[in-house]
Amino acid sequence: MIFEGKxxxxxxxxxxxxxxxWFYVRSCIRQNFFPASEKYxxxxxxxxxxHDIYETRHHTTCGGIAYHSDTIPQETAMTxxxxxFALMKEAGYKNLVTSCITSFGNYTEILETWREFxxxxxxxxxxxxxxxxxxxxxxxxxxHASDLVYKFRGEIAERAKFRLVDKTxxxxxxxxxxxxxxxxxxxxxxxxGGAEYPCVLSGMVEAWxxxxxxxxxxxxxxxxxxxxxxxxxxRGYSVSNTHKKFESMEPYHPDAIITNCPGCPYFLDRxxxxxAEQTGxxxxxxxxxxxxxxxxxxxxxxxGYDPWDLGLQLHQVAVEPLLDKIGIEYDPSAKYLGLxxxxxxxxxxxxxxxxx
Amino acid sequence: MIDFGFSLSKSSSIKLDExxxxxxxxxxxVEPGVRICxxxxxxxxxxxxxxxSGMSVRKVILDLQRGRDMKEMLSCCMxxxxxxxxxxxxxxxxHLILSLCRLYxxxx
Numbered sequence: 329m330i331f332e333g334k335x336x337x338x339x340x341x342x343x344x345x346x347x348x349x350w351f352y353v354r355s356c357i358r359q360n361f362f363p364a365s366e367k368y369x370x371x372x373x374x375x376x377x378x379h380d381i382y383e384t385r386h387h388t389t390c391g392g393i394a395y396h397s398d399t400i401p402q403e404t405a406m407t408x409x410x411x412x413f414a415l416m417k418e419a420g421y422k423n424l425v426t427s428c429i430t431s432f433g434n435y436t437e438i439l440e441t442w443r444e445f446x447x448x449x450x451x452x453x454x455x456x457x458x459x460x461x462x463x464x465x466x467x468x469x470x471x472h473a474s475d476l477v478y479k480f481r482g483e484i485a486e487r488a489k490f491r492l493v494d495k496t497x498x499x500x501x502x503x504x505x506x507x508x509x510x511x512x513x514x515x516x517x518x519x520x521g522g523a524e525y526p527c528v529l530s531g532m533v534e535a536w537x538x539x540x541x542x543x544x545x546x547x548x549x550x551x552x553x554x555x556x557x558x559x560x561x562x563r564g565y566s567v568s569n570t571h572k573k574f575e576s577m578e579p580y581h582p583d584a585i586i587t588n589c590p591g592c593p594y595f596l597d598r599x600x601x602x603x604a605e606q607t608g609x610x611x612x613x614x615x616x617x618x619x620x621x622x623x624x625x626x627x628x629x630x631x632g633y634d635p636w637d638l639g640l641q642l643h644q645v646a647v648e649p650l651l652d653k654i655g656i657e658y659d660p661s662a663k664y665l666g667l668x669x670x671x672x673x674x675x676x677x678x679x680x681x682x683x684x
Numbered sequence: 685m686i687d688f689g690f691s692l693s694k695s696s697s698i699k700l701d702e703x704x705x706x707x708x709x710x711x712x713x714v715e716p717g718v719r720i721c722x723x724x725x726x727x728x729x730x731x732x733x734x735x736x737s738g739m740s741v742r743k744v745i746l747d748l749q750r751g752r753d754m755k756e757m758l759s760c761c762m763x764x765x766x767x768x769x770x771x772x773x774x775x776x777x778x779h780l781i782l783s784l785c786r787l788y789x790x791x792x
Contacts, residue, residue, distance in 0.1 A: 563690040571692050605686045 341522045345471055345479045348380035351421035352473075353412055355428030356389035358590040358622075364639030365624040366427050369473050372627055377483050379476075381425065387415055390426070392434035396554045402441075403452065409438050410456040413464035424467040425476060429589035432472040433510030436518050439466060470518070472511060474588050474623050478520060478528045481535040489632030492538030494583070495655035500539035501583040504618070505529035506596065508589030509549055529586050532623060536630045545576035551599060552591030567606075570599040574611050574618075581613075584650050585620040596620045597644045604681040615682035617645035629656060636662055646684040660684070703751030707787060711748065714783045717775040721745050727767035727777050733760050741767050741777045744784070755788050 354366050374381040390412065391405035416424055426432045442449035456462055477484070492501040507519075507526045516523035520531070530540040551569030556562045573596070587593040600617040604610050612618045620643065621629070628638045635656060640647045641663045651658055663684075666672040677683050711718055721742075728740035737760035744754045758781060765778040 560689060563688075564693050567690065568693040568695070572695060572697075602688060603692070606688070606692055608685075 340517070341520075341525055343471075343475065343518070343520050344469065345475050346423055346469055347479065349421055350379070350381045350423045350425040350471070350476070351416040351419055351467075352381050352383040353387050353390070353424065353426050353431065354383070355426075355431060355590050356393065357594075358427055361590060361594045362622050362625065362639055362642065364628075364637065365622045366473075368628045368633065368638060369427065369477070369624045371633075372484065372624070372631065373476055373480060376487070376631070377480055379480070381476075382419055382421055384415055384419060387412055390428070390431040390434050392428070392430040393554070395434065396430065397558055398555075402438075403448075403455070405434060406438050406441075406448075406452045407455045407459065409435055410452050410464050411460060411462060413466060414456065414460070414462035416467065417463070417465045422465070422467060423469040423471070425471045425473055427473050427590075429472060429508040429510040430591070432470070432518075433514045435470055436515045439470065440515065442466070472519075472528075472588070474511075474528050474532075475520060477623050477627055478531050481532045484532075484627055484631060485535045485537075488536060488630040490630050490654050490656055492533065492536045492626075492630065492654065494653045496653070500537055501650075501653065502541050502581060503533045503538040504541045504543070504546075504577050504580075504582040504585040505533060506550060506585060506587045506589075506592050507547070508587065508592050511588055529588055529623060532626070533586060536626070541577065541580045541582050543577045543580050545573050548573050548576070550587075550589070550592040550595045552589075552595045557591075557595070566595065567599050567602055570595055571603055571607075574600070574603065577618075578611050582618055583653060584626075585618055586623055586626050587620060588623065593620045593622050601644050601678050601681050604678065608680055610681055612645070612649065614649070615680075616649050617681055619643065619645050619647045619650045621647075629654065632656075634658070636665070644681075644683075646682070648684045698750045700750070705749070705751055708748040708751070710787055711780075711784055714787070715776075715780045717773075718745060718780060720773045721775060722773060724772060726770045726772060730766045730770045732764055732766065733762050741781065744781070748784075754784075758785055758788070 358365055370381060373379050388408065391400060391408040394400040395402060395405040426435060456464065492503065494501055507529060512519040512523050512526040519526055519528065521527040533540050549569050551566040553566060556566040585596055587596065597620040610617055625638050625640065635647060635651055635658050664672050664674050723742055723746060725742045728734055728742045731739055733739040739757060739760040744757055747754050761781050763778060767777040771777055
């Protein structure tokens, strides 16, 4: 083995991520599905760890969902993205970090398209000027929010109040990581570890004391796939994809799933209820499901934030068994209390999938 | 059970450790040429019956290797032999189909 050669090959799988100077853009759907995730990304990376991350209330969605659902042409999505770049320039920032995997894929695809077709970039510049009288600079670095959490995983581990360890059994928690197709499959060289060794989530899990589960369908799609779900006639295909993943991971008895993408946690979480109703089968122990968390929620948990402030009561699958394993204390009566301890009402309980 | 208006589809994945390959193994004994098929599909492209019946020698061989029953598809073959003439590996596909039909008939 030539060590230098190995190092050269491995360096191709790395990604340069500056610690500071990031302009943050949010996701359109994450704020509805897992509303506290983005808040706690800023709370952890900006407020707790002190890194320079800026967001403006003037930014919008990237148009990625509409683009992937074939409802807007790519040029429209490009002009929306160009406006985000213009806002970044106006704020004095040069690096852009996205909350959403689809946004990350969308921004990357657009920048790559402009690199290949500069005349298209010129047309979008003209479109943006005509529509908004704005001009933009392309970002020097483009990252997904999980790239930053991965970079700061050591700092988070130093401040962690809990480890991803089963307190009673004294073993590391078995965590399934799900990367998301738009992170490592569209432009593999833009993600940490490429398509072969995507370690953005597994790096966090291992740094925080957990153990990553390797199972046959680890890189299979979660089942969202936009039109697979958005068109009702295709929805059976969507849930079948998710079912395939759960059947594959079941023998390894995972304690939790950590996800990278807005769609993945939603579908891996909600489809467990649908699969339970359709087949009578649940994948966690004691009739519960396998809790599905976003990486910000997991970071928040190890840092000791209140699970209900992290929005874990909005999950379909009950997270209490996981909290008990880690040894995180929580107040069951506060689960459905919102701001100012106002009752936000309780959801109906499913018949098959056990929930707290 | 709740009717959601959609349901799980049966998985089409094949676990090769679990499928019964005995028919394919017997075919290999009587028609060793089947082993050198590279699945190019020339046979299917030239098949007269393909357009109307879905007949495909490539599909027959591939599905037998996956333990599937291909009896119904064989009944679509007109035994014209055009597939044998175009096979780049020189497999006598017409004879292969006849041998397979005999294996099905003998119930072996």
